[in-house]
Amino acid sequence: MKIVLIGYMASGKSTIGKQLAKKLYLPFIDLDAYIVEKEKMEISTIFKEKGEIYFRLIEHKYLKEIVASETKFVLSLGGGTPCYADNMKFLNETDVISIYLKASIGLIVERLKKEKSKRPLVANLNDEEMAEFIAKHLFERSYFYAQATHSIAIDTKKINEIVAEIRILAH
Ligand code: S3P
Numbered sequence: 001m002k003i004v005l006i007g008y009m010a011s012g013k014s015t016i017g018k019q020l021a022k023k024l025y026l027p028f029i030d031l032d033a034y035i036v037e038k039e040k041m042e043i044s045t046i047f048k049e050k051g052e053i054y055f056r057l058i059e060h061k062y063l064k065e066i067v068a069s070e071t072k073f074v075l076s077l078g079g080g081t082p083c084y085a086d087n088m089k090f091l092n093e094t095d096v097i098s099i100y101l102k103a104s105i106g107l108i109v110e111r112l113k114k115e116k117s118k119r120p121l122v123a124n125l126n127d128e129e130m131a132e133f134i135a136k137h138l139f140e141r142s143y144f145y146a147q148a149t150h151s152i153a154i155d156t157k158k159i160n161e162i163v164a165e166i167r168i169l170a171h
Pocket of ligand 1: 007008009010077079080081118119120
């Protein structure tokens, strides 16, 4: 079974992915962590020193590498992965099941206010700018996120409830 979790920054992809993988006895891979390991550089440093275009290029390369080389996994993508390099089209042509963890703008804003330093796209925005940026950005990205095999609204659910829901959908 190959399960890919997609969703905006701070929608819980990594936290939920880890729990889900544990329950299903599958290996867990976090695409950002995989990139950091392969490139030997933090994501924010890659953005700063090599630029976003380079990041999107290697993000695509490593996504393909993981999907081709592993037979089963739970994989959490970065928030932007589905929106570049035809990555959703690529995923939808494979046997991967993708799940969109759909969070509201309000929830994302609240979470990102507390943990924006590691996220180069929002690190320099103040709280007010962030709310505006996220509303617009999420709207643009929804087109790609909507191409997932399944969507789950996560705002009012606990982690174990979301994990249970994904297990039912992925069967
Ligand atoms: C990004 C999200 C990040 C990381 C990079 C770009 C984005 O991943 O890949 O900072 O474009 O939304 P998380 O969603 O895990 O924060």
